[in-house]
Amino acid sequence: xxxxxxFNETTAETGxxxxxxxxxxxxxxxxxxxGAMYESGxxxxxxxxQSPRTAIxxxxxxxxxxxxxxxxxxxxxxxxxxxxxxxxxxxxALEWAARAPCASAGSVEVRPVLPPPTNAPx
Amino acid sequence: xxxxxxxxAERVARESYGRLVARLAWQWRDLAAAEDALADAFAxxxxxxxxxxxxxxxxxxxxxxAQRRLLHHARHVRLTQDPRVTALLDEAEPEAPERQxxxxxxxxxxxxxxxxxxxxxxxxxxxxxAVLGLNAKVIASAFLVSPAAMxxxxxxxxxxxxxxxxxxxxxxxxxxxxxxxxxxxxIYAAYTLGRHALDSPADDLREEALFLARLxxxxxxxxxxxxxxxxxxxxxxSRRAAQFDAVGRFVPLPAQDPAGWRDDLIHEAEAxxxxxxKLRQPGPFxxxxxxxxxxxxxRATGQTPWRAIAQLYGVLVEHHANLGARVGQAVAxxxxxxxxxxxxxxxxxxxxxxxxAPYWVARAHVLGLAGAPGRQAAVQRAIGxxxxxxxxxFLVAQLG
Numbered sequence: 001x002x003x004x005x006x007f008n009e010t011t012a013e014t015g016x017x018x019x020x021x022x023x024x025x026x027x028x029x030x031x032x033x034x035g036a037m038y039e040s041g042x043x044x045x046x047x048x049x050q051s052p053r054t055a056i057x058x059x060x061x062x063x064x065x066x067x068x069x070x071x072x073x074x075x076x077x078x079x080x081x082x083x084x085x086x087x088x089x090x091x092x093a094l095e096w097a098a099r100a101p102c103a104s105a106g107s108v109e110v111r112p113v114l115p116p117p118t119n120a121p122x
Numbered sequence: 123x124x125x126x127x128x129x130x131a132e133r134v135a136r137e138s139y140g141r142l143v144a145r146l147a148w149q150w151r152d153l154a155a156a157e158d159a160l161a162d163a164f165a166x167x168x169x170x171x172x173x174x175x176x177x178x179x180x181x182x183x184x185x186x187x188a189q190r191r192l193l194h195h196a197r198h199v200r201l202t203q204d205p206r207v208t209a210l211l212d213e214a215e216p217e218a219p220e221r222q223x224x225x226x227x228x229x230x231x232x233x234x235x236x237x238x239x240x241x242x243x244x245x246x247x248x249x250x251x252a253v254l255g256l257n258a259k260v261i262a263s264a265f266l267v268s269p270a271a272m273x274x275x276x277x278x279x280x281x282x283x284x285x286x287x288x289x290x291x292x293x294x295x296x297x298x299x300x301x302x303x304x305x306x307x308x309i310y311a312a313y314t315l316g317r318h319a320l321d322s323p324a325d326d327l328r329e330e331a332l333f334l335a336r337l338x339x340x341x342x343x344x345x346x347x348x349x350x351x352x353x354x355x356x357x358x359x360s361r362r363a364a365q366f367d368a369v370g371r372f373v374p375l376p377a378q379d380p381a382g383w384r385d386d387l388i389h390e391a392e393a394x395x396x397x398x399x400k401l402r403q404p405g406p407f408x409x410x411x412x413x414x415x416x417x418x419x420x421r422a423t424g425q426t427p428w429r430a431i432a433q434l435y436g437v438l439v440e441h442h443a444n445l446g447a448r449v450g451q452a453v454a455x456x457x458x459x460x461x462x463x464x465x466x467x468x469x470x471x472x473x474x475x476x477x478x479a480p481y482w483v484a485r486a487h488v489l490g491l492a493g494a495p496g497r498q499a500a501v502q503r504a505i506g507x508x509x510x511x512x513x514x515x516f517l518v519a520q521l522g
Contacts, residue, residue, distance in 0.1 A: 028518045029505055036506025040477060094266050095509070104511040 002044060002086050002113040003093040005100065008077040013105035014052065029101040037083065037096065046083030077106050084113060128168065130176045138181040140253035142188065144231035150192055153234075153252060154280040159195070163187035228253055229341040232334075236304035239286050244279045246308035251276055254330050264315050264327045302342070306351045306407060309334045313355050332359060339394065349398035350408030356391035357414035360384040372516040376457075380421035388418050406442035409434055413450070428458035445475055449484045461492035479507035483517070 016022035030048065037043050055070030071078065080102060087093045090110070097108040139160070146156035163184045177183040235249040247265060250256045262272035313331035335355050339348040364382035367373055395411050413434045420426045435451035448471055456464035468475075468485050475481040482504035489497040498521065505517045 025515070025518045028521050029514055032502045032505035032518075034506070036503055039503065039506075090271065091267055094268070098266055098509040099507060101511075101514065103509065 001089070001093075002084055003090070004109075004111045004113055005046075005083045005085060005093070005097050006079065006109040006111065007081045007083075007100055007102050007106070008109065009080040009102045009106040010077055013102060014078055014080060017051065026101075033100055034083075036099070037085065042085040042087055042092075042096065044084040044086050046081065046085075048081035049079060052078040080106070127172045127176060130171070130180065134167075134180040134184065138184065139255040140228045140231065142181065142185055143252055143255070144228045145185065146188055146192065147234075147252070148230060150196075151284070153231075153283050154277070155192060155195065156188070157252070157255075159188040159191035160184070162191045228337060232305045232308075232338070233301055234283060236301060236308055237283075238301075238304070240279050240282055241275075242304070242307075244275050245304055246311045247272060248276060248279050249305075249308050249334070250312060250327070250330060253334065256327075256330065260327075264312075298345075299347075302345055302347060303405075305338065306335075306347055309338065310351060310355075310407070313358070328359075331355065343397075344401060346398040346401035346403040347405040347407050349394045349401070350405055350411050353391045353395035353398065353411035354407055354414060356387045356394065357411060357418060360387035360391065360418070366512065370512065372510075372512040374516075375417065376426065380418075383418070383421055388421070391415070391418075406438060409438045409442075410447075413438075426457070428454050432458050432460075445471070445478055446480065449475075449478075449481050452488060453484050456488040456491045461488055461494075464488045465492055465494065476503075477507065479504050479509075479513075482507060483513075486520075 013026075016026040034046075034048075037046075052071040055072070057068040057070065057072065059066045059068075085093060085096060087096070090112070093110050097103060097110050100108045102108060142160055143153070143156050146159060147153045150156055166187050167180070167184060171177070171180075231252055232249055235252055236245045240248065247261045250261055251258070258273040258276055259269045261276075262269040265272065267275075309331050312327050312334070315327055332355055335348075335352045339345075339352045342348045360383050361375070361378060363384070364378040364380075365373055391411070392415060395408065395415055398408050398411070413431055416427050416431050416434065432451060432454035435447060435454050438447045439451050448467065452464040452467040455461075455467065465488055468481070468488060471481065482500045486497050486500035486504060489495070489500060501517055501520055505514055505521075508514050508517070
């Protein structure tokens with residue numbers, strides 16, 4: 001079964017990326033975590049994302065485009081990255097979610113991936 | 123509602139929940155119905171006690187109220203027309219029933235929860251719910267399972283108890299050791315979850331597990347392993363505060379200051395282990411408790427007897443091999459001056475060790491003692507596999 005692990009970080013946690021004193025520990029933990037996922041053979045695909053400051057939001061409302069620069073003030077947790085993993089059970093996916101560095105500095109959402117429609121072309 | 127009344131209700135709930143569920147489930151052979159009836163009884167108590175005052179025997183009051191719910195239900199579904207049963211049906215609110223000893227059926231309930239007909243991974247959750255009344259959401263968080271899935275597993279297990287008509291009776295003498303082992307394993311699982319997780323609700327679970335371990339030893343005083351488990355948990359508990367320094371950083375056992383260990387708990391643990399030893403029934407929990415007792419010697423002598431610890435792990439691995447014991451054996455061997463032998467032990471471990479954070483922590487430590495390469499990579503794997511943020515920070519600091 002495939003699950004998406006959606007890594008949300010608090011603003012303070014994301015800020016550690018740019019803090020010279022905290023950045024080595026921040027990246028050390030993430031590199032080790034992603035490395036352990038790859039070593040265990042569960043990774044289908046995934047990426048970390050650049051800072052929420054780099055985000056741009058596009059919306060079409062009443063036929064009118066609205067484009068907004070990030071970061072967006074209306075959230076206190078930001079998407080920091082995502083991985084799609086293939087595990088035997090949801091319990092295993094939850095175990096990997098709990099190991100993410102942001103599990104204790106934000107949250108990890110676990111969502112089953114929608115299977116492709118059965119009438120999809122082969 | 124006054125705070126005094128709800129505090130009294132909570133106290134009664136904590137002290138007597140398991141006893142009441144156990145007795146009702148035993149009488150009615152239906153764990154789920156017993157829990158529902160008791161929940162109604164607690165709700166009734168919160169309605170009536172503020173006006174009428176807390177009864178002299180609150181537990182008996184709750185038992186009577188729950189009993190009536192069950193009788194109502196039984197009559198409603200026409201399960202019984204027996205006049206002896208309906209005669210018991212008292213419509214009035216209970217009036218200060220006599221103070222009476224509620225027979226302690228909690229042990230039977232624990233045995234039912236750890237019955238071989240129920241999947242092993244539900245034993246501990248079921249026991250926590252049935253004996254202590256924890257709700258599925260709290261249990262799910264501690265066991266890292268989705269709350270809906272945990273609720274479903276618990277419901278399924280209770281249906282299984284009803285369908286299979288599992289008997290709420292103590293197991294026969296010949297099956298007692300196996301059944302007791304399952305009960306003790308479940309309590310141990312609950313404790314280790316509570317210990318490794320950092321926040322409530324799992325932190326509460328640790329206390330609940332200690333409570334269950336004390337209860338099991340008290341209700342089965344002639345079973346050495348029940349005392350062994352209690353000794354093991356008390357030793358672990360005695361060092362809990364010393365595991366973290368003033369700013370909350372993780373401190374591994376060899377670096378802990380024994381002055382921070384709790385004397386009262388160590389003494390209680392040693393007394394429990396002594397009680398176990400006198401019964402002359404060796405078992406894995408007693409060996410693990412003996413290992414922890416050896417670590418506790420450092421408080422008196424300033425030295426950790428690593429060679430003795432390695433030998434105890436050897437006995438444990440020989441008779442009750444599991445991954446944790448093998449990893450512990452390797453560390454003790456390395457600490458007593460045989461890092462090469464320790465490394466060979468770790469190399470021989472089965473594949474599933476690769477997903478076990480303590481294995482990589484141990485491997486890094488043994489590689490360091492052996493002066494062999496690869497320590498850094500092992501620390502990396504441990505960081506990636508641990509779900510404990512304080513252990514992660516400790517390991518990240520070691521990357522240098």
